[in-house]
Amino acid sequence: MRDASAWSEARIANEEWLGPWEGRQPGLPDLTWQQRHTPQVFTAMLRALRREAKEGRCLPFAVTYDGDLVGQVTVANLVRGAFQSASVGYWVDGRLAGNGIVPHALALVVDHCFTDVGLHRIEANVRPENTPSRRVVEKLGFRQEGLHPRFLFIDGDWRDHLCFALTVEDVPSGVLSRLKA
Numbered sequence: 147m148r149d150a151s152a153w154s155e156a157r158i159a160n161e162e163w164l165g166p167w168e169g170r171q172p173g174l175p176d177l178t179w180q181q182r183h184t185p186q187v188f189t190a191m192l193r194a195l196r197r198e199a200k201e202g203r204c205l206p207f208a209v210t211y212d213g214d215l216v217g218q219v220t221v222a223n224l225v226r227g228a229f230q231s232a233s234v235g236y237w238v239d240g241r242l243a244g245n246g247i248v249p250h251a252l253a254l255v256v257d258h259c260f261t262d263v264g265l266h267r268i269e270a271n272v273r274p275e276n277t278p279s280r281r282v283v284e285k286l287g288f289r290q291e292g293l294h295p296r297f298l299f300i301d302g303d304w305r306d307h308l309c310f311a312l313t314v315e316d317v318p319s320g321v322l323s324r325l326k327a
């Protein structure tokens with residue numbers, strides 16, 4: 147809860163950086179970026195994430211750098227049963243982009259999911275034009291599995307996404323060790 151103002155400051159400063167990649171439910175009230183990123187919105191988001199986490203459907207992580215909140219990695223759509231799969235989303239403050247922060251954060255999260263959490267598969271869905279995000283999954287050795295046409299509602303329209311995935315068999319020694327090799 148203490149991260150509310152840091153989150154709000156980072157999100158508002160990064161409107162152009164994050165806007166083209168952020169999914170948003172169609173039909174929601176037409177609020178400005180600023181209105182959607184107040185400290186109060188952070189509190190509501192955190193409550194919702196914690197509720198979903200308690201129900202076993204999501205694992206929300208804060209990404210910190212030198213002790214400051216600079217981004218998030220969220221494991222969502224977590225399905226158990228015969229699937230044991232989830233999808234990941236991530237962002238970092240553009241002022242810190244290019245330092246390998248998200249690849250390292252994501253590697254830690256994937257290793258956690260494949261060990262303690264017991265998942266079998268993690269997928270990441272990326273817009274074809276999102277070169278930085280494609281580099282993240284490439285660095286971690288995700289396999290490109292397909293193209294989902296009109297997959298997510300982003301920036302006012304349904305956007306195609308490439309699907310990248312890893313299963314636990316792909317990374318017997320973990321993703322972090324492979325990233326560091």
Ligand SMILES: CC(C)(COP(=O)(O)OP(=O)(O)OC[C@H]1O[C@@H](n2cnc3c(N)ncnc32)[C@H](O)[C@@H]1OP(=O)(O)O)[C@@H](O)C(=O)NCCC(=O)NCCS
Pocket residue numbers: 163164167235236237238239240242243244245246247248249271272273276277278279280281282285
């Ligand atoms: C995708 C993202 C999370 C990558 O995080 P990161 O911590 O910067 O990752 P890296 O340091 O490994 O950089 C990845 C690539 O970004 C590009 N990049 C690096 N610095 C950059 C900068 N200042 N501006 C734009 N792109 C940059 C490079 O292509 C880099 O690949 P390289 O290391 O082979 O040169 C980050 O760019 C981001 O938050 N983007 C906006 C939100 C987003 O797209 N989320 C994912 C939706 S699927």
